[in-house]
Amino acid sequence: MRLLKIFSFLLIFLVGYNLYAENKAKIGENAPNFTLTDSYGKTHKLSDFAGKYVVLEWINFDCPFVVKHYKSENMQKLQKEFTDKGVIWLAICSSAEGKQGHFDNKEINKRINDYKAKMTAYLIDEDGTVGKLYDAKVTPHMYIINPEGKLIYQGAIDDIKSTDTEDVNKAKNYVKIALESAMNGKPIETKTSVPYGCSVKYK
């Protein structure tokens, strides 16, 4: 009876977990496609950017970890450096309506202008579908997709887990290093890291 109980417990767990894990993004595999609307009302499909490097940046302008990287201009510098080289940079906000980081388009565009942010587009994912597809846990949570559509990096922006802007220059920037390596045909040393930040404010 006891064995049966343990077996049932394991079976329920494994079936449930495998269903959960199905279709989620994985390093080295095709990045799941999605369609989202940006803060100007324009629709973007990930598949439209086939043949280009794409960076996904989960964002919440009120999260202190995001503030750290925007106040220090670290994020804008990265955005500019790589969009100038043809990289598509998509900031995605999965904050649900009424939750921290959810703003109307006017406010989003004001903040983008105030920060002089250089992302290609700020995409709105208020129902959290895309966030959950990529298992985005925190802001900022970073992903890189190569021109073949494979996910080649996921994780933290850098290796110093803090909200202190002074740490930006001391940190090893995983996103910059991964993009530079991939774009120069070199292997990426760190393909995955533990992301740090505020929880994504899903509904």
Added chain:
Amino acid sequence: MKNISIVLILIVLFTFNTLSNNKKSGNDFTKVRLELSNKVVEPGSQILLIYTFIIDKDWHIYWRNPGDSGLPTKIDIEDNNFKVEDYYWLPPIKFQWDEFTNYGYKDSTKIIVPVSIPQNTKFGKYQLKSSVSWLVCKEECLPGKQNFITTIEVGNNSEINSEINEIILNNYPFKLNNIMSSAKINNDTLFYKIAYNSINYGKVYTEFFPLEEGYYVYSGIKCELTTDNEIHIILPLDNYREKDPDEISGLLVIRNYDNHSPIFSFYVKSKIN
């Protein structure tokens, strides 16, 4: 005139409110104080730095492994001649949100830092600087930071703080080095079994908190106390892990089923076959 006064009062109140909101920091929602276990400490012995965190209602701070988001509470002790040992952390609680899990504390907690005084330390007063940083979250997260300067007196001491030793013994996890255990990975899942000499504590349940970050889907961790003196822990592995773990280490907590308070807790560590 009366209307103008009301308008002026409203403007002042609005400005004050706006300014206070802009000045929000983690220090507004968590207070930290530092106490020493002893007034005087002998060379060759230990003194404990006791950091007490008082956390506002509905807010939480984080354990050494914060889980899916957040930031571990951190205590930095400035370099000195003393040796800082492993901190004592109380068993954390889980905070669940969507498919994710965090580990931390609400209401209050104490992090205890043992500091060993070398045998050759001369009698006298020594200044010890420390800095505590934390992230406190509710629906939003705010970083907090506080610096402390405290004086440690090294000298002859017959006084032993038995109260704090008893608190540690009764509430803080201990390390179990020689445990019978097995850990195997199968199908992107780690199965971890620990032999456990059960004592009858009544109706209890167990929880497992991994120490390593980046390997496990925290929200999927299951922990069960079996009737044949084993604890079975199932840890789904994170899709994004860099590699499979070589060993598993974490904190096991046995809790009272009715009031959820920890009965006892211990750190475990095992090689994965």
